Amino acid sequence: DQQVKQNSPSLSVQEGRISILNCDYTNSMFDYFLWYKKYPAEGPTFLISISSIKDKNEDGRFTVFLNKSAKHLSLHIVPSQPGDSAVYFCAASPSGGTSYGKLTFGQGTILTVHP
Amino acid sequence: DVKVTQSSRYLVKRTGEKVFLECVQDMDHENMFWYRQDPGLGLRLIYFSYDVKMKEKGDIPEGYSVSREKKERFSLILESASTNQTSMYLCASKWAGVGDTQYFGPGTRLTVL
Numbered sequence: 001d002q003q004v005k006q007n008s009p010s011l012s013v014q015e016g017r018i019s020i021l022n023c024d025y026t027n028s029m030f031d032y033f034l035w036y037k038k039y040p041a042e043g044p045t046f047l048i049s050i051s052s053i054k055d056k057n058e059d060g061r062f063t064v065f066l067n068k069s070a071k072h073l074s075l076h077i078v079p080s081q082p083g084d085s086a087v088y089f090c091a092a093s094p095s096g097g098t099s100y101g102k103l104t105f106g107q108g109t110i111l112t113v114h115p
Numbered sequence: 116d117v118k119v120t121q122s123s124r125y126l127v128k129r130t131g132e133k134v135f136l137e138c139v140q141d142m143d144h145e146n147m148f149w150y151r152q153d154p155g156l157g158l159r160l161i162y163f164s165y166d167v168k169m170k171e172k173g174d175i176p177e178g179y180s181v182s183r184e185k186k187e188r189f190s191l192i193l194e195s196a197s198t199n200q201t202s203m204y205l206c207a208s209k210w211a212g213v214g215d216t217q218y219f220g221p222g223t224r225l226t227v228l
Binding site for chain 1: 150155157158159160163173205217218219221
């Protein structure tokens with residue numbers, strides 16, 4: 001049962017354009033969401049997060065949008081750069097003392113930004 | 116700067132061997148995690164630990180065990196390696212607070228022949 005889904009295995013965009021990566025979740029207990037970026041042969045690195053009390057969080061070129069009613073979040077990268085080419089994972093976590101910050105990850109989306 | 120290190124980047128083992136994967140973090144994090152990453156499946160949680168000598172099963176614990184004797188070190192053990200355990204193994208750690216991010220090590224690519 002895939003509780004966090006990234007339905008697009010890959011995305012290809014031109015340098016300077018917007019990249020939009022999507023993520024859907026099914027578990028209503030999730031209330032904290034993160035995006036990680038992963039280069040080959042490296043561990044994932046944290047990119048940006050959003051709490052369920054917000055619907056948008058921005059950090060430089062990266063913006064995450066959360067639509068709780070649709071159980072959907074998206075990551076926007078503007079403008080996209082070749083160095084953004086990587087695998088992007090969305091992850092979700094329930095809050096609460098017994099969760100220990102466990103994350104449930106999506107399958108990942110391979111982003112390729114062409115010069 | 117948080118640092119999570121894993122003992123090996125690449126490992127090749129034979130079916131039936133006992134395999135130890137070691138993870139060390141230097142930020143005094145309470146919580147530590149072991150994941151495996153497979154194409155099309157993302158990262159799946161194997162085990163996690165929220166304190167020394169404390170452990171809990173994740174989503175796919177079968178065939179694995181863990182050990183946390185010291186706060187900074189979390190070991191993943193494959194008691195009898197099988198070919199379907201060929202994967203990328205990733206360790207992560209975080210503080211105990213809600214909403215804190217997990218920091219990952221570089222991963223160990225394990226091949227079981």
